[in-house]
Amino acid sequence: MSPQTPLQRSTIKEESQLVDFSSIIWYGANIDLLSSHLKERLTQLLKSYPEPNAATLRKMIASRQELTEEEVVVTNGPTAAFHLILRAFPKSRVLFPKPSLKALQHACELYDCPVSYLDYDQRVDDWNLEGVDICFLTTPNPPDGHILSHADMVRLFKKYPEVTFVVNQSYASFTTTNKLKPSHIKIYPNVMTIWSFSQPYGIPGLRIGYITATKVLAQALWRVYTPSVVTSEALEAAKYILIHPAQFTLPVRKWLRSAQELMTALRELDFFEVLPSDTTFFLLRVKKGCIESLCSYLHEKYGILVGRADLFVGVEKDCISITARSEEENKQLVEALRNWQSYIEEK
Amino acid sequence: MSPQTPLQRSTIKEESQLVDFSSIIWYGANIDLLSSHLKERLTQLLKSYPEPNAATLRKMIASRQELTEEEVVVTNGPTAAFHLILRAFPKSRVLFPKPSLKALQHACELYDCPVSYLDYDQRVDDWNLEGVDICFLTTPNPPDGHILSHADMVRLFKKYPEVTFVVNQSYASFTTTNKLKPSHIKIYPNVMTIWSFSQPYGIPGLRIGYITATKVLAQALWRVYTPSVVTSEALEAAKYILIHPAQFTLPVRKWLRSAQELMTALRELDFFEVLPSDTTFFLLRVKKGCIESLCSYLHEKYGILVGRADLFVGVEKDCISITARSEEENKQLVEALRNWQSYIEEK
Structure with a gap:
């Protein structure tokens, strides 16, 4: 990404x-302490199979976010999350505002999803989502930095309950306002959120992030999930970050x-x-x-x-x-x- | 796997x-030297995005195996390879001998591939592959250790040119006989081979392996490939192994x-x-x-x-x-x- x-x-x-x-x-x-921690355990991490579905990490994320383990899906980062979601719902009619990542457009093509576009300049109240199955939003949005207000997002979620909103929150730490939380899926069951460890923690080499979704939506993701794709080291790094939040402020x-x-x-x-x-x-x-x-x-x-x-x-x-x-x-x-x-x- | x-x-x-x-x-x-090498570079590897399609590693594998870069596809290991291949060819009629890995059966279900089975005890000359699109073979085969002779495999490849044979060679180093090489795809264009770094080098935590396939078959895989899923560190480890083969005999x-x-x-x-x-x-x-x-x-x-x-x-x-x-x-x-x-x- x-x-x-x-x-x-x-x-x-x-x-x-x-x-x-x-x-x-x-x-x-500053990943010096994380790096030291991983170096100490490196040989053992290389030698050990990762948990196929990242169960321990998912439990940790779930308990911090007041979710259940089933509502958290660990992936190789946001692009892999796009692919997983569209693989679970192929041929969906997708809408996303421009500008956006080409990786998302590519994922839509791959899973035969017809795409329509909007412009972030257009007022959200004027957005027409009739006939849309999945709407992807990223806020702040790369590369122009557009921020959707929390109120605007909520209006959309409520106005179109039949649309699934996938909100990519990989850059959420890059603003002080208008954030969604992973647990907003409990209030808005038509929402999935995507989170990255790369962007806020500066570790894009590790390929790890996660999706939160209601049990029903997550089950569709689990059905098409390829197990054991996230490395032992990435899982260990993510756990370390969760346990030592102060090092990563x-x-x-x-x-x-x-x-x-x-x-x-x-x-x-x-x-x-x-x-x-x-x-x-x-x-x-x-x-x-x-x-x-x-x-x-x-x-x-x-x-x-x-x-x-x-x-x-x-x-x-x-x-x-x-x-x-x-x-x-x-x-x-x-x-x-x-x-x-x-x-x-x-x- | x-x-x-x-x-x-x-x-x-x-x-x-x-x-x-x-x-x-x-x-x-003995991964001590590999581990030291990775430790030295760890911070930089964590901070750096991996090459999205593992281009450098693919070039190295290709040059060693007398293949082209396009004929090598790097994945998160054999299970991810099964998923990638079946994603490229969904609804294929699949056949594989038993016993086999449940991961393969699961991948077939996921991509709507009807499966038929054979028994490794049955003489290969009696195998009937009429109406089969893809035949998966693993040799030596987990967990029973069955080894298909090279001659038997070649007879199959030639007898059924319309069948694509996917030969999982993850355990090829565990025998002295009957191996395929990654470059056999040049002689038998209906063959893909799967290779793992986990099994022969003892590093299952890293999630890396590769597929070799003719340009035509590989193009179908690239079309459905999720980029950037293999970590910077796994790519670095694989390169190290290729450069220092004597350490991994x-x-x-x-x-x-x-x-x-x-x-x-x-x-x-x-x-x-x-x-x-x-x-x-x-x-x-x-x-x-x-x-x-x-x-x-x-x-x-x-x-x-x-x-x-x-x-x-x-x-x-x-x-x-x-x-x-x-x-x-x-x-x-x-x-x-x-x-x-x-x-x-x-x-």
């Missing part, structure tokens, strides 16, 4: 030296502030247009010059990665996606973009 | 203290010898019957007493795990599965079973 650029798919050693504004991930996660207010500061600084550059966002990631329109050469320039001259539009549906080709990082790194980005302006002006 | 008993699904700490005859895995794998002759010695010793016990096997795992019929109480006895008194019949299709309920281990541990098992005999004789 990462807006990775092809550039980013280089070797790990190279990646570690880059400043990555392309992954919509909490960049500041995301300073969201500070991050949001630095994102707003970055947007303000970028607005001063003539060749770029910042598209408005209330969260820590946003789209930047490149008004002059070629996106390809901009990306190469940033990569080669500054070791900076930015997100490319082609991993999304409904993003104009002249946009790049940016996830704010530390103040220092944000300044580097602004400086690099300013220098690119001069560079193409001179050409 | 493990014949795990419910007992085995306990915590990792407990598991590490048990002597496990239930997992059909090379028990003696399995002393198969020695292991086969010790398995035969174990079978010989068990044949002297009155309450048990060893079913013949030419590989390192076999079925043991329990002629007297209750399987449940035998398993509890072995677990509680000796910390020994054995495989239960209920993870397989076509295995009599009075059988347990055993994978031979070191001479010392094999002696412990014989001793424990002898003591159980005395224990129930006294009751």
Whole structure:
């Protein structure tokens, strides 16, 4: 579920030296203690089969969220969750607002689901969901950062009780408002929620996340579930995170502030247009010059990665996606973009 | 793909203290150097998205096996491979010989594939595959250890060119004879092969394996592939294994010898019957007493795990599965079973 650029798919050693504004991930996660914990147990984790259906982890999530074990389904992350849900309900008539992840569109094609689209700019009261089976929502939404208000979501859930709403909450930690909880499925039985460990905890290498759904909906997911796909180590990491929440607190207010500061600084550059966002990631329109050469320039001259539009549906080709990082790194980005302006002006 | 008993699904700490005859895995794998390598890179592996389609690893496998990258599909192990193949070809008429893994039967049900069965005891020349779309073969076959001769397989491939043969080679290292190679798909285009890193290298916690198939068949798999399900660490481990084959040599002759010695010793016990096997795992019929109480006895008194019949299709309920281990541990098992005999004789 990462807006990775092809550039980013280089070797790990190279990646570690880059400043990555392309992954919509909490960049500041300190995973040293988690990493130590896993190192201590690594040999045993490699040697041991994982629990086929992640029973222990599901029990832990369920007890924290006041759900039952049956209402929690552990997957290899959000993309795998999309596939699992659509595999359980193939040929569903799907609707989702644009922009969205291409991975979701691909999953719909795979399971023969006709897709219709909406625009997040359209007022939710005007959305027409007649004849829709499944509506996918992501809030905050990558890569534009659109946030659906809690009230709007609830209005939709109630207005269309026959529609199943799949709310991807992978980026829920990247805002202070309007969150759903995993347990909202108890109030709104036509809702499933998707959660990721990658985004808020900075561990996309581990491939683990989960879905919450009522027992009836979850049973449909269990029927098509491939067992033993989540590794022993990913299960152990997720348990560790649940047991040590204080180590993984995301300073969201500070991050949001630095994102707003970055947007303000970028607005001063003539060749770029910042598209408005209330969260820590946003789209930047490149008004002059070629996106390809901009990306190469940033990569080669500054070791900076930015997100490319082609991993999304409904993003104009002249946009790049940016996830704010530390103040220092944000300044580097602004400086690099300013220098690119001069560079193409001179050409 | 493990014949795990419910007992085995306990915590990792407990598991590490048990002597496990239930997992059909090379028990003696020394993964110290692999483990050190992964520990060194762990933090970076956790932080980095895996390649969505495992391109680098596929290139490495392809170059070693004289295949092309397109002919190699990396999955979360053999069960995930079964699911992927049947997802690509739903409603196929499937045939497989018994005994077999229940996971395969479950995958067939999931993708609406009507299944017919054969018996490995039946001569291959008498097998009737008319009207079959996909035939699954595993050799050596869990849990009875049956080995199909190379000549028999080739006769089948040639006699039924319209049938797709999926040959699960997860246990191929557990025999010295009759192996297929990943590249046999070039000679027999109606064959796919499945390979596991868990069984021969002793790392079932990592969930990684691969399929080889002709470009035409592989394209059907890629169409239904869920990207990014294999972790960064599993990809790194697989690459390490390919680069350092000498660290992972399995002393198969020695292991086969010790398995035969174990079978010989068990044949002297009155309450048990060893079913013949030419590989390192076999079925043991329990002629007297209750399987449940035998398993509890072995677990509680000796910390020994054995495989239960209920993870397989076509295995009599009075059988347990055993994978031979070191001479010392094999002696412990014989001793424990002898003591159980005395224990129930006294009751």
